[in-house]
Amino acid sequence: MTSTVIEVRKLAKHFGDTCALANIDLDVKQGEMLGLLGPSGSGKSTLLRHLNGLVRADKNSKSSIKTLGNDVQINGKFSRSVRTSRSQTGYIFQQHNLVSRLSVLQNVLIGALSSTPKWRSLSGNFTTLQKSKALQALDKVGLKQFAKQRVSTLSGGQQQRVAIARALMQDSKLILADEPIASLDPEASRTVMELLRSINKELGIAVVVTLHQVEFALEYCPRIVALKDGEIYFDGPSHDLNQSKIDQLY
Ligand code: ADP
Numbered sequence: 641m642t643s644t645v646i647e648v649r650k651l652a653k654h655f656g657d658t659c660a661l662a663n664i665d666l667d668v669k670q671g672e673m674l675g676l677l678g679p680s681g682s683g684k685s686t687l688l689r690h691l692n693g694l695v696r697a698d699k700n701s702k703s704s705i706k707t708l709g710n711d712v713q714i715n716g717k718f719s720r721s722v723r724t725s726r727s728q729t730g731y732i733f734q735q736h737n738l739v740s741r742l743s744v745l746q747n748v749l750i751g752a753l754s755s756t757p758k759w760r761s762l763s764g765n766f767t768t769l770q771k772s773k774a775l776q777a778l779d780k781v782g783l784k785q786f787a788k789q790r791v792s793t794l795s796g797g798q799q800q801r802v803a804i805a806r807a808l809m810q811d812s813k814l815i816l817a818d819e820p821i822a823s824l825d826p827e828a829s830r831t832v833m834e835l836l837r838s839i840n841k842e843l844g845i846a847v848v849v850t851l852h853q854v855e856f857a858l859e860y861c862p863r864i865v866a867l868k869d870g871e872i873y874f875d876g877p878s879h880d881l882n883q884s885k886i887d888q889l890y
């Protein structure tokens with residue numbers, strides 16, 4: 641039985657007079673890899689941020705968002721389970737949100753913490769089991785040999801792979817990635833997309849990734865959701881998103 645990892649109903653969001661999202665319904669099943677497309681300002685980041693409980697929907701909307709079986713928000717109010725939901729969801733940004741003065745290993749270990757870490761207590765406070773799990777995650781992304789190095793000494797693409805290892809450390813069944821390859825060169829972009837695909841396939845982790853390169857989305861994501869002016873313009877298999885639809889989107 642496949643379970644639903646994302647369930648969005650009637651999501652609407654305004655910023656002042658700007659309508660960022662209008663009446664979004666979205667279901668994502670366990671094990672899916674979904675590319676989220678749309679021109680700049682179409683609402684991609686706003687949607688992902690809602691899924692992770694970082695933004696509240698319009699108060700007067702009859703909206704609901706669930707991830708991994710937990711309520712994130714209902715009618716523009718955060719649910720009590722929002723923290724649980726957040727701690728189980730891996731979130732990756734364009735500018736990898738790593739702590740530059742910490743080592744690669746420490747950055748991955750942060751994924752084992754359920755709340756915001758107290759930096760001073762970060763060293764030495766992890767169990768041997770957690771450390772070996774973090775090393776396994778680093779091995780998975782091909783960076784085990786850099787474990788002790790400061791994360792700031794790594795390239796942009798390598799840093800994104802550390803962010804993915806940290807998400808693996810969370811035992812998440814869901815990864816949300818907002819423009820993870822936007823500041824990478826084509827080769828590093830490919831490595832990161834291959835890695836996302838392999839953890840999706842091998843570990844069954846659902847991946848929702850926003851991309852501005854349509855070609856990458858078509859190549860790596862079996863399902864595409866495209867937003868236009870805050871509404872769903874397309875939702876279907878990537879092979880159904882033909883050139884004329886793409887031309888109308890952008
Ligand atoms: P995308 O990620 O597709 O480029 P965004 O989700 O960032 O689009 O933005 C959607 C719309 O919402 C845009 O019009 C943007 O200007 C607006 N917006 C996003 N975040 C904020 C914010 N914090 N305050 C005001 N307007 C915002």
Ligand code: MG
Nearest residue numbers: 684685686819
């Ligand atoms: Mg964005």
